[in-house]
Amino acid sequence: MIDCDVHNDWSSSNVLLPYIDTTFRDYLLRGELPGARGSFPHAHRPWLHPEDFRRHDIKPTNDDEHYSFMRENLLDRYKPDVAILTGEEALEVSTLANPHYASALASAYNNWVIDTWLPRDDRFWASIIIAPQDPQGAAAEIRRLGSHPRVVQVLASHGSYRPYGDKFYDPIWQACSEVGLPFAVHLGGQGGINYQPIGGGPTTYYWETHALLLQPSMTHVASVISNGIFERYPNMMFVVIECGVTWLPSILWRLDANWKALRKETPWVKRLPSEYARDHIRMSTQPLEEAANKQHLWDVLAAMDGENMLMFASDYPHWDFDAPDDMQLPKEWLPKIMDGNARQVYKKLPRQLVPNDTKAGVMS
Amino acid sequence: MSAMTDKRKHYAICKAADLPPGQRIIADLDGRSVGVFNVNGEYHALHNRCPHAAGTLCMGPVTGTTLPTEHGAREFVYGSEGHILRCAWHGWEFEIETGKCLIDAKVRAKTFKVSVENDQVVVHI
Numbered sequence: 001m002i003d004c005d006v007h008n009d010w011s012s013s014n015v016l017l018p019y020i021d022t023t024f025r026d027y028l029l030r031g032e033l034p035g036a037r038g039s040f041p042h043a044h045r046p047w048l049h050p051e052d053f054r055r056h057d058i059k060p061t062n063d064d065e066h067y068s069f070m071r072e073n074l075l076d077r078y079k080p081d082v083a084i085l086t087g088e089e090a091l092e093v094s095t096l097a098n099p100h101y102a103s104a105l106a107s108a109y110n111n112w113v114i115d116t117w118l119p120r121d122d123r124f125w126a127s128i129i130i131a132p133q134d135p136q137g138a139a140a141e142i143r144r145l146g147s148h149p150r151v152v153q154v155l156a157s158h159g160s161y162r163p164y165g166d167k168f169y170d171p172i173w174q175a176c177s178e179v180g181l182p183f184a185v186h187l188g189g190q191g192g193i194n195y196q197p198i199g200g201g202p203t204t205y206y207w208e209t210h211a212l213l214l215q216p217s218m219t220h221v222a223s224v225i226s227n228g229i230f231e232r233y234p235n236m237m238f239v240v241i242e243c244g245v246t247w248l249p250s251i252l253w254r255l256d257a258n259w260k261a262l263r264k265e266t267p268w269v270k271r272l273p274s275e276y277a278r279d280h281i282r283m284s285t286q287p288l289e290e291a292a293n294k295q296h297l298w299d300v301l302a303a304m305d306g307e308n309m310l311m312f313a314s315d316y317p318h319w320d321f322d323a324p325d326d327m328q329l330p331k332e333w334l335p336k337i338m339d340g341n342a343r344q345v346y347k348k349l350p351r352q353l354v355p356n357d358t359k360a361g362v363m364s
Numbered sequence: 365m366s367a368m369t370d371k372r373k374h375y376a377i378c379k380a381a382d383l384p385p386g387q388r389i390i391a392d393l394d395g396r397s398v399g400v401f402n403v404n405g406e407y408h409a410l411h412n413r414c415p416h417a418a419g420t421l422c423m424g425p426v427t428g429t430t431l432p433t434e435h436g437a438r439e440f441v442y443g444s445e446g447h448i449l450r451c452a453w454h455g456w457e458f459e460i461e462t463g464k465c466l467i468d469a470k471v472r473a474k475t476f477k478v479s480v481e482n483d484q485v486v487v488h489i
Contacts, residue, residue: 056453056455319453321453326418
């Protein structure tokens with residue numbers, strides 16, 4: 001079983017001090033922060049969870065406890081073979097106006113996760129975080145660490161300055177394609193220079209907003225397909241993490257219909273948008289929509305070929321955590337969603353050992 | 365039900381003085397995790413397993429909450445202080461005394477009888 005979204009948090013952003021470039025070490029050490037000393041210098045989002053976004057039975061007070069709580073409550077309890085680390089606050093580098101500082105913080109996080117988290121547990125595989133507002137710096141970072149044997153994806157927040165298919169980000173796609181890593185967006189970065197996280201203007205309440213925060217991921221899906229990313233980089237996979245899933249068929253139906261009439265606007269797009277999505281886009285499950293009638297949910301998931309498009313993620317240790325042993329999905333889909341699909345996207349992961357008497361999770 | 369016919373197992377949890385008002389103890393009772401709460405001097409016990417998604421219900425905050433308002437009034441009336449347990453995982457709210465979930469009374473956390481015997485807090489399962 002592969003868990004595609006596991007947050008390796010810290011107790012203080014001071015853990016980055018030994019890992020950050022000296023120029024920006026001073027910023028982090030003495031510069032202004034949005035919270036107390038040790039908080040992370042992101043341009044914070046306007047919506048704050050009224051009861052804290054972390055689970056209340058997990059209260060680590062130091063970095064060793066961040067791991068020991070994770071081991072007890074996730075790794076040893078549910079026994080994933082693979083936990084793909086996605087960081088925590090570091091994703092918010094995307095909100096900073098200063099691209100140099102943002103990239104320095106991202107590099108510091110990447111050095112820290114490789115140096116301190118990966119050695120803790122052989123189930124850990126890392127995402128490297130980039131500052132997408134600095135495409136050249138991000139590309140350099142991807143080339144610096146892309147060949148690390150335990151680095152399996154390049155990660156940025158879904159909150160963004162521009163849609164990710166925009167020409168502005170070409171250096172990032174080029175670098176990902178060169179090193180052969182998927183580019184993933186994870187819910188976050190809705191603030192600072194990413195000033196349009198909600199269409200129509202800022203919503204008011206956290207729960208209301210949390211249901212709508214997936215909006216930019218719709219934009220990214222349309223953008224990467226219409227801008228021909230997968231024609232220029234046919235080896236690329238685009239992973240959408242923690243952005244909900246059931247909106248995808250609706251958007252793809254609309255994109256397909258529009259492209260049929262207006263193909264001439266984007267002559268580089270050669271196939272139906274839904275075909276690019278099928279071959280190049282994957283989505284993590286959590287938080288899986290909770291339908292009153294489970295069959296309604298499953299019908300929508302079938303319409304997007306959920307068995308092949310979805311990858312399990314728990315989002316440990318957040319308030320909307322999905323437990324791996326309680327997934328409301330058709331049983332026959334589980335071998336691929338819980339394991340096989342992620343092994344196809346993250347090619348550095350070992351092939352799954354499958355008993356001879358079952359085809360479950362067998363790779364093509 | 366009299367003690368003579370009570371076939372439930374009795375588990376002594378702690379001395380009554382060791383569980384003052386506003387406090388809780390989470391105990392493993394033959395493999396079943398149970399939270400015992402002192403709410404204003406009355407003891408209540410809940411299964412530490414949320415009926416929503418099997419989360420660690422009893423490890424969440426004991427708190428009050430905003431009471432429902434009438435006719436869509438956008439106002440905040442805080443109440444039930446000390447009577448509400450928020451599940452540690454997803455934050456669903458439960459009334460400690462009854463185990464009723466605030467968003468749907470049909471969703472009930474399992475409750476257990478609690479008594480005080482010889483100055484010991486005793487849970488009946």
